[in-house]
Amino acid sequence: MRGLYIHIPFCKSKCKYCGFYSLSNYNGYISQYIDSLIKEASEIQNRNFDTLYIGGGTPSIIDPTMLDKLFSELFKIVKYKDTEFTFEVNPESFTIDQLRILHKYGANRISLGAQSFDDYVLQYLGRIHKKDDILKSYEMIRSFSDHIAINLDIIFDIPGISKQNTENSLHYLKKLQPEHISAYTFSTDTDYFKNIDSKDSEEEYMLVKDTLSQNGYTQYEISNYCKQRYHSRHNLLYWNMNEYIGLGAAAHSMLYNENGCRVRYSNPADLNTYLSGTFSKEINHISKEEMFREDVVFGLRKTEGINLDFIAKKYDKNFSDFINNISILIDEELLTVNGDNLCLSQKGSLLLDSVQQYIWEL
């Protein structure tokens, strides 16, 4: 499996909590940026991909004519098997004309950045859409085609905001029945919310988990739930340590070299450098020992955990040392062993960062 990710680093305005690479002063740059994306794509000519994900930023900021140009040029260069093609949209900027273009090129999954169904909370987070924009976009996609799966992103456990926001989001999720839900606990990469006390996450996490599982959703990753067969194949690529190539400013790639070792590449997080067309990449070679830790740390995000037998064979490693080293996490009931699989417990899910940190530093 191999995925292609394309980063669109433009947003109408910057949300207060966001640390992603995206710019709100983008006027006049989109056309140039698409030309640069096509140039960069020509460097990976004829590669095959199983999944395609257009994310951001705000991909739905691109007008239909330019979207048409992007896809018509892109699909002349890269080969994409018709499996999963996701396009991220923000509710305030998504139009029927964009949807028609996406449909024309085979997009079969739309990820809608809802975040909350409460206008006050949206404003508090610095989002520029309203609840009605979410409902309008959702309805537009649903009535356009039955063959487009919808993901809704929501954020819960927001400092300074009551549990009612989470209950309200769950109310709308039950009503709308999207095929996929990404429910993230609040995290911020900015200083904006730093003086507001963080909350005890457990109650809201359990509320989300229990409500969604009682309503036909399977949790398959710490923040991701889906109806049967609608898991995100592209995101699973990251947790399963499969190859992916990222195009665009600040995009990342991971490929295996001839020795079976991972190599990570990062594009410059700078629009002008990217537009200059050099696409110079920072390269990071990952050792076998680091690969092993990555497999464990990323794999534990999945509900099924990691298969110890598979990893032991892959790294020709005696697992008794590793199990001894992490026995404290098992004793503290943060990790559990189910047959051949090592998984996060419920308590471990709530303390994921600390569990990952511990394993990373072993």
Ligand code: SF4
């Ligand atoms: S829309 Fe998304 S990428 Fe853009 S500023 Fe908001 S959180 Fe960041």
